[in-house]
Amino acid sequence: MEHSSQVLKGVLDMCLLAIIEEEPSYGYEMVDKLQEKGLELVSEGSIYPLLSRLQKKGYIQGYFVESQGGPPRKYYRIEAAGQEQLRRWAREWTRVSAGVEEVLNGGEREQTADA
Amino acid sequence: MEHSSQVLKGVLDMCLLAIIEEEPSYGYEMVDKLQEKGLELVSEGSIYPLLSRLQKKGYIQGYFVESQGGPPRKYYRIEAAGQEQLRRWAREWTRVSAGVEEVLNGGEREQTADA
DNA sequence: CATGATACCTTGCTACGAAAGGTACCCGGT
DNA sequence: ACCGGGTACCTTTCGTAGCAAGGTATCATG
Secondary structure: OOHHHHHHOOOHHHHHHHHHHHOOEEHHHHHHHHHHOOOOOOOHHHHHHHHHHHHHOOOEEEEEEOOOOOOOEEEEEEOHHHHHHHHHHHHHHHHHHHHHHHHHHOOOOHHHHOO | OOHHHHHHOOOHHHHHHHHHHHOOEEHHHHHHHHHHOOOOOOOHHHHHHHHHHHHHOOOEEEEEEOOOOOOOEEEEEEOHHHHHHHHHHHHHHHHHHHHHHHHHHOOOOHHHHOO
8 A cells, every 4th residue: 555545544534624615525526636636545435434424423514416417416515513623633734744844854953944 | 532643644654764763762762752743642552563563674673772770772773775765755745745735725825825 | 579660562442544346327329 | 229438426345553451571769
């Protein structure tokens, strides 16, 4: 398995929430959007359980919309609880990713400040 | 479980490698160092299997050092292969974390450029 | 000698995405 | 009328990986 996909764990749900917040979307399309952002490692089957979980927790709400040229799409829109959760997760992500960055830079602070 | 610990998955090994590269260290101390950087979520038992795995792959090398006031410490130093792997993982991390950041910022590019 | 801190390691548990497979709809070609 | 292929959904099986908890050993202290 790709090492990077491991990083996605625990962040995928946050990403889905962020995508839906920007604009309601459906599963098949979200995979595309993630790929556009460089997260090309998400297999399609992975996100459906995630979406169900998010809905069960009241973060998002699904609804079907007919489409021409294919089966109906299940769009999801974000709920108030979802927005709050997204804020929390985003804060957490920022904190953790900053910590990782710090570990990576180690003691070499001199080159971080300025060239 | 904390959501943030999920994020650590797939990044912890990279962090350990980074810590050891900066300066040889032992398990008990690495947990402390991680906590200092804000990654307070790592339980001690988690990192020993990781260290063994890293050694098995030839990324690091362990050696015991006597200590006063406690049992001997198992220090690890980084190997050449480990340094290469660290570079690769770090590049991957940068790419993925940038992607996540982009998803989080969504379409709101205007506030990213400048205040 | 018992307690507690340091320091190592192991064993179940659970969570979560990957991979693969399955269903169904709709269009276009033959 | 039939079949292939793209769209779009969902489910099941599997492996990985950290967490939680527990176990062992060393050394200092009361």
